[in-house]
Amino acid sequence: MxxxxxxxxxxxxxxxxxxxxxxxxxxxxxxxEQITVVSKIPGKIVKIFVKEGDFVKKGDTLAILDIPEVDAKKSQAQGAVTSAKAQYSMAVKGATENQLKQLEAKKMGLKEQYEFAQKSIKRLSNMLKDSLVSQQTFDEAFAKYQGAQAQYNAVIAELDDAKKGARIEQQTMALGQQDRAYGALQEVATADKERFVIAPQDMSIETITLNLGELALPGYTLFNGYISNSxxxxxxxxxxxxxxxxxxxxxxxxxxxxxxxxxxxxxxxxxxxxxxxxxxxxxxxxxxxxxxxxxxxxxxxxxxxxxxxxxxxxxxx
Missing domain, CATH: 2.40.30.170 (Efflux pump adaptor protein, beta barrel domain)
Incomplete structure (x- = not known):
């Protein structure tokens, strides 16, 4: 029955x-419910930690990719960050101590020339009134006086800029270059993490599509599986x-x-x-x-x- x-x-x-x-x-x-795990950047598979039929937890490492290009770009990005930091620091802090000493010495020398030219023009002005010097001589001395005054004013402004640092526009530009360099370094760090193929959810591994040494292209399916409790x-x-x-x-x-x-x-x-x-x-x-x-x-x-x-x-x- x-x-x-x-x-x-x-x-x-x-x-x-x-x-x-x-x-x-x-x-x-x-x-x-099916789930697939794909690669985001190209790289060769150097290690596979799971086999078909395994159950894995969210966050488990399934495989590791070899991405030599990332290491090269990482060195470039770190060099760019170092350079950008130095540029921004120089723009904010201004001249070095030795540069300030050189500018102070230049200022003292030009000050002496300016004061001497100022005294000379006063004497020649009185002599010109008494017709003791020609107008040509006075004009030549006055031109030298104006030149000494301009050079003295210029070195004062240059010294003031050196103490205060670069213009705010230059500082902003240097800061932007620094932020850009940090962004490139962060982008490389993110790409470096992609060498680790991570399980996005609790899942069972049904198929593994590539073997050790094979090239995983961006978007290529590496693992197929089923979501746990689905x-x-x-x-x-x-x-x-x-x-x-x-x-x-x-x-x-x-x-x-x-x-x-x-x-x-x-x-x-x-x-x-x-x-x-x-x-x-x-x-x-x-x-x-x-x-x-x-x-x-x-x-x-x-x-x-x-x-x-x-x-x-x-x-x-």
Whole structure:
């Protein structure tokens, strides 16, 4: 008797439905949300820490890439930061102590020349009134006086700038160059972290696409897997059966390979746009009927934790 029931159950699965007593057995599949891990920058794989079938936690290192270009750019960025810091420091602090001493000495020399020219022009001015010197001689002395005065005023301004530092515009420009250099260094540091391929979520590793020594290009999938605790059951149902299913409805699902019944809740009902997405092997529907995908989420995720993805499940409507 038990053997006959098993044979009948297999027949139900084969044809996709059992219409006795107005009940229909619909066949579906166990699914998990998929996730892929890709590389952001090109590099050769030098180490792989996982193998297919492993379960990893969020933040675990899956592989390490060799990216020699990053090391070269890091040295360049560090040199640019050192240079920019020195430029900004010089713009803010102004001249060095020795430069200030040289300017002070220059100021003293020009001051002596200016004071001497000032005294000379006063004497020649009185002599010119008494016609003791010619106008040409006075004009030449006055020109020298003006030159000495201009040089003295210039060195005072130069010394003042040296003490105060560069103009605010020059300081701002130097600060901008420093910030730019720090930004380039930070960009390199970010790229350097990308040599470590990290698990974005708790997941199981299903496939590893590259081997040691192979080149991983930007955007290339390195690892495929399933997100932890994302198991659900997917069924394909014709519209004639939709009246028996409602979103939020609790409904039991039977796992075929271990005959275990798991309670779930209907979380999604959506129309299928392509027959390639049909989950039921032999759905019973009329050609003019639309097909709908039913997603049932287990109420107790622990019960579904060990289920095998793509295995068969059944639903009775």
């Amino acid at each position: 038990k053997k006959s029931i098993q044979i009948l159950f297999f027949l139900f699965l084969l044809i996709g439905c059992d219409k006795t007593k107005d009940k229909t057995i619909i066949q579906g599949k166990i699914e998990n 198991t659900y059951f997917r069924f394909t149902v014709p519209e004639s059966k939709l009246a028996k299913i409602k979103k939020g409805q609790e409904i039991p699902v039977v796992v075929f390979y271990n005959k275990k019944e798991i309670k779930g809740v209907v979380s999604t009902i959506k129309q299928l746009g392509a027959y390639g997405n049909i989950a039921t092997a032999y759905p019973d529907f009329e050609m003019q009927e639309s097909l709908f995908e039913i997603k049932i989420t287990p109420l107790n995720t622990d019960e579904a934790k060990e289920l095998i993805t793509k295995a068969t499940v059944t639903l009775t409507l």
